[in-house]
Amino acid sequence: MSTPRVPTLRERIVTAAVVMTTDVGWAKVTMARLAEAAGVSRQTVYNEIGTKDALAEAMILGELDRFLTVVDGAFERHPGDISAAIEAAAYDVLVLAQDNALLKAVVSATHGADTELLPLLTTHAGTLLATAKTVIEERVQAFDLDLAPHRLAPAIDMVVRVVLSHIMQPSGSAEQTAADLAWMARQVLGG
Numbered sequence: 001m002s003t004p005r006v007p008t009l010r011e012r013i014v015t016a017a018v019v020m021t022t023d024v025g026w027a028k029v030t031m032a033r034l035a036e037a038a039g040v041s042r043q044t045v046y047n048e049i050g051t052k053d054a055l056a057e058a059m060i061l062g063e064l065d066r067f068l069t070v071v072d073g074a075f076e077r078h079p080g081d082i083s084a085a086i087e088a089a090a091y092d093v094l095v096l097a098q099d100n101a102l103l104k105a106v107v108s109a110t111h112g113a114d115t116e117l118l119p120l121l122t123t124h125a126g127t128l129l130a131t132a133k134t135v136i137e138e139r140v141q142a143f144d145l146d147l148a149p150h151r152l153a154p155a156i157d158m159v160v161r162v163v164l165s166h167i168m169q170p171s172g173s174a175e176q177t178a179a180d181l182a183w184m185a186r187q188v189l190g191g
Contacts, residue, residue, distance in 0.1 A: 013038045022101040075139040082143045087182030094174035097167040155188045
């Protein structure tokens with residue numbers, strides 16, 4: 001039996017920032033309050049994280065990593081069926097998004113709540129999209145697709161953007177949305 005991994009100091013600080021953001025709002029997150037919540041000095045927070053913008057990026061990239069771990073798992077469960085892998089990945093991501101407190105806080109910013117959270121979406125959107133598309137592209141390249149290589153990037157971009165759109169504003173159940181996305185992917189990717 002292995003012992004659980006102890007979070008790094010940086011991870012502890014970022015986790016405290018996520019909790020604080022979801023509890024009191026991004027506008028009230030200060031390095032001093034964060035230091036107190038994490039049980040470290042303010043200077044330690046600055047040394048580990050840097051600026052509040054860097055903190056926002058660390059929070060968002062940490063959440064993205066959780067989502068991409070779910071995507072990896074879906075592709076591992078369906079190594080021979082691109083459509084099933086995409087459907088499972090979309091479903092798992094949508095279900096994870098439903099209960100994600102940070103994501104709910106960010107989405108509420110788009111609807112007039114804590115408007116200072118909006119930069120978490122806009123400033124880091126390029127990094128989020130690029131990272132997600134890279135992970136998906138690595139997974140999709142393992143399949144024998146009837147698709148010209150120069151068409152793969154736009155097909156992946158379409159799938160990623162549609163999933164993100166449904167995360168931000170769901171229009172149906174996770175099951176139906178995932179099935180619809182798998183159908184679209186089959187049409188485009190030919191899998």
